[in-house]
Amino acid sequence: MSRYDSRAADPGSYRDRRPDSGFGYKRENESSYRSSSLAKYERGEQSPQRKTDLDGLPPFEKNFYVESSSVAALTEREVEEYRRRREITVEGKDVPKPVTRFGDVGFPDYVIQEIEKAGFTEPTPIQAQGWPMALRGRDLIGIAETGSGKTLAYLLPAIVHVNAQPFLAPGDGPIVLVLAPTRELAVQIQQEATKFGASSKLKNTCIYGGVPKGPQVRDLQKGVEIVIATPGRLIDMLESHHTNLRRVTYLVLDEADRMLDMGFEPQIRKIVDQVCYLLLTLSQ
Ligand code: ADP
Numbered sequence: 001m002s003r004y005d006s007r008a009a010d011p012g013s014y015r016d017r018r019p020d021s022g023f024g025y026k027r028e029n030e031s032s033y034r035s036s037s038l039a040k041y042e043r044g045e046q047s048p049q050r051k052t053d054l055d056g057l058p059p060f061e062k063n064f065y066v067e068s069s070s071v072a073a074l075t076e077r078e079v080e081e082y083r084r085r086r087e088i089t090v091e092g093k094d095v096p097k098p099v100t101r102f103g104d105v106g107f108p109d110y111v112i113q114e115i116e117k118a119g120f121t122e123p124t125p126i127q128a129q130g131w132p133m134a135l136r137g138r139d140l141i142g143i144a145e146t147g148s149g150k151t152l153a154y155l156l157p158a159i160v161h162v163n164a165q166p167f168l169a170p171g172d173g174p175i176v177l178v179l180a181p182t183r184e185l186a187v188q189i190q191q192e193a194t195k196f197g198a199s200s201k202l203k204n205t206c207i208y209g210g211v212p213k214g215p216q217v218r219d220l221q222k223g224v225e226i227v228i229a230t231p232g233r234l235i236d237m238l239e240s241h242h243t244n245l246r247r248v249t250y251l252v253l254d255e256a257d258r259m260l261d262m263g264f265e266p267q268i269r270k271i272v273d274q275v276c277y278l279l280l281t282l283s284q
């Protein structure tokens with residue numbers, strides 16, 4: 001019996017069931033939830049082994065996006081006009097409409113409160129177009145200039161994603177992995193993750209080279225939902241079995257172009273190879 005089986009029998013172990021979590025996507029969208037793979041898995045109608053055939057890993061939920069009525073009401077012309085005004089260009093199939101206001105994304109209250117506290121007035125272009133895509137669990141490449149809010153463009157959907165996954169069990173690695181080219185950047189990302197993830201009690205840690213490993217190892221062993229790492233030190237931690245990527249279902253390569261320029265491609269490939277769910281996502 002995998003360690004996930006007992007958790008499936010205990011629906012209370014899912015974060016979104018906590019009355020204080022403020023996470024209401026599945027409840028609002030009850031019928032699609034009932035037919036979802038997660039619901040079947042919870043009801044015991046679908047064993048994790050049958051669903052994935054990969055080390056008994058359970059299926060996971062990755063689509064949390066419910067288009068608000070005001071976004072749904074936007075005409076194609078209004079969407080085009082908004083994208084033109086905010087200099088947004090999109091490529092790909094079935095790209096969702098952008099969200100023009102924070103309240104239209106469907107973020108839980110604890111995220112909205114943090115946004116208000118920060119004094120932001122409207123989503124930046126990459127957020128307006130990126131949030132609905134990331135919340136749908138779509139693979140996404142986002143390009144926007146420095147200072148345009150890319151960090152929160154991927155972190156806020158990441159926080160929603162984590163809050164809908166089963167709690168970490170002992171020995172589990174992170175659910176969200178953010179790779180960044182430098183220690184400086186990794187630390188900045190961690191600051192945003194701490195600010196916006198604190199109210200849902202998410203733990204994070206930053207893994208980078210050039211400092212003693214001890215404190216980082218201790219953090220990893222305590223269990224953290226979000227890991228922000230530079231590639232070299234993360235590989236070191238993986239090779240010494242201080243963490244693993246079996247629970248990673250949300251992967252971000254921040255400043256990917258810079259990481260490639262810096263010659264990190266072999267390390268990135270090695271890391272991505274260990275994210276089992278990437279395979280599942282591609283084969284769906
Ligand atoms: P990038 O990664 O695109 O260079 P950052 O994510 O570091 O930019 O964001 C730059 C600054 O903008 C940060 O201080 C961040 O808190 C702030 N910011 C993020 N989103 C918004 C927003 N919607 N409105 C105003 N400021 C924002």
Ligand code: MG
Pocket residue numbers: 150151254
């Ligand atoms: Mg950035």
